Amino acid sequence: MTRPLPPGWDEAVRLEEDPATVPDPASVDVPADLRAEIEGYMAKYPERHSATLPALGAAQRRHGWCSPEAIQQVAAVMQVTPAFLSSVATFYDMLRTQPIGSRSLYVCTSVACHLRNAKSVFDAIVAQAAEQGLEDVDLREFECLGACDMAPMASIEGRYVGPLDESDAVEIVRALKDGHEVLPGRGLPDPGFALPAASEQEPGPSEEPDVHPAGGTWADAEILDVPPAEEEE
């Protein structure tokens, strides 16, 4: 007996169809500027295959994500199969294979930022994004962005800002929503950018203070205050 496939899987692969071949350049409409950009990348390398990453990046900038249409256009210009491009696009974190949003807001929550309370900052930004109805933004936790000196930090469309705390979330989401520069003066490329003095950079409490292990006190009372189950019903 065959079990039913999970949702999505039954449509993901069309077994009755032939695999997609290298598209005929004449059959695919590629915007002239995108074609020129990709051909420019291909000319830079001894082998045209090397242009895959920059070409997918360019298509993503144009389409907002690596959509089937974007992949088809790149495949037509580079003369490779769409499947090859999909295999590459799914490997890299910055290439979106789902239409999540065309702008990026990456919040670093890796080891060094974790030690400085990054998770709370991320949660605060997520809460604000929901409250203010932020749309078309790829908001997610990201692995180390290489800016541990400004931890906790975030990368907004490639612009690094930090150090952040929970109270910055409102401003970040509002500026991003209105299309303004986020936290002017606090971005790494901004002229005169400097880290705040040591006293202002007290690391916050650890991620889960109530799960404090060795020698820590337990919030027993708090847990015991949970109303009994039957009252909630």
Add this chain to the structure above:
Amino acid sequence: MAETRVLLANIDEPGLHTISVYERLGGYRAMRKALLEMTSDEVLKELEDSGLRGRGGAGFAMGKKASFIPKGTMDKYLCCNADESEPGAFKDRLLMQKNPHLLIEGCIIGSIAAGANKGFIFIRGEYTTQANILDAAVAEAYDRGFLGERILGSEHSFDLVVHRGQGAYICGEETGLLDALEGNRGNPRLKPPFPANQGLYQGPTLINNVETLCNATLIIDKGAEWFRGYGQGNSTGTKIVSVSGNVQRPGNYEIELGIPVRDVIYGLAGGPPEGRELKCFFPGGSSAPVLTKEHLDLPFTYEAMAEAGSMLGTASVIVVDESQPLVPLALRLAEFYRHESCGKCVPCREGTNWTVKTLERIDEGEGTPMDLDILEEVQGNIIGNCLCVLGDSMAMPVASMLKHFRAEFEEHMEAARRRRHLEDMATFGAGELAAVQEAGAV
């Protein structure tokens, strides 16, 4: 405690990223010397004599690596590894943003030593600002005739391309980098053949970190003897140390190799915040096994760190103070490597996943004492069993935390179990809970 600023000597100079300011401060002098006054063998010899060790993590002698490149007329390549993705490392970011021409000059010198005519700077895609600065700097260097055909009328031609990654830690591994540069998924390759023999497009390839190539510029300019004047033993020269985590003044500091670790963490970075003690630290990025208070007086060298059971790596010191519970930290670390594992080798793909699952179990109060043994065994089965060291990079620090702080892991597990128990109790209802408490079960 003062820094020893050599690479970072002019870093605060306004406009250093432009070629005019860089040349005014003596830039491209080393390149002229290497092209016009020295043979490629002399350049290579100077690099070998300096004892410069790779600054990207492995610490392999740079001159030796360059000497492995075969002679001959085949196409040879130079790759600069600027895919700085190691948690805790941010030194290359500073160099590329403030002093891109130092790197470009280093690439030209590296290409002379390796006999390469085509070079690539593989920069991680997240470093948008830095990649744009590098692009502009490369264009300036072409305009001045420092890149391209027959540089300054010499026999040497060299083209340099800035290649942006798209976000994958594994592309910092040299063969993963080559695959990404060839336009594929960044899966590491089996070694041998080493990239020095068969690398990019199957040609001999020299791959070096940003800081290594920047150092090469200074070595040619001032001589191997001068370079050896800094450092201790086989750890010659200066090193940019990135200090982060629970310290008062996180940032990049350039030190002479061999000063005590205490001077780095407490002297330069100010140590943990007032009233807190250091619990442990990663001496070389998150891949390095953790060291504890008792290691603070060791000299900061490749040898001393290795002897203490860790590694200097990228010299990215992440400081953890006593307020930080280690289980969530180990979990965060393991999650990073699980996410970044390319999935090619089973021990790494499965091992990182099982480590995360086990640590989650411990943190959520579902762990059993056996889990710590399982955790230890899993780490042991990853180390040395994969094509690249990504799995090892998780296994080593997690195993070291278990080794130094096993008691804390046990306490954390018990405490989490107790909390879980209380939570379960609370859902029973007040009456039952009181009864259980009276019975002394809690």
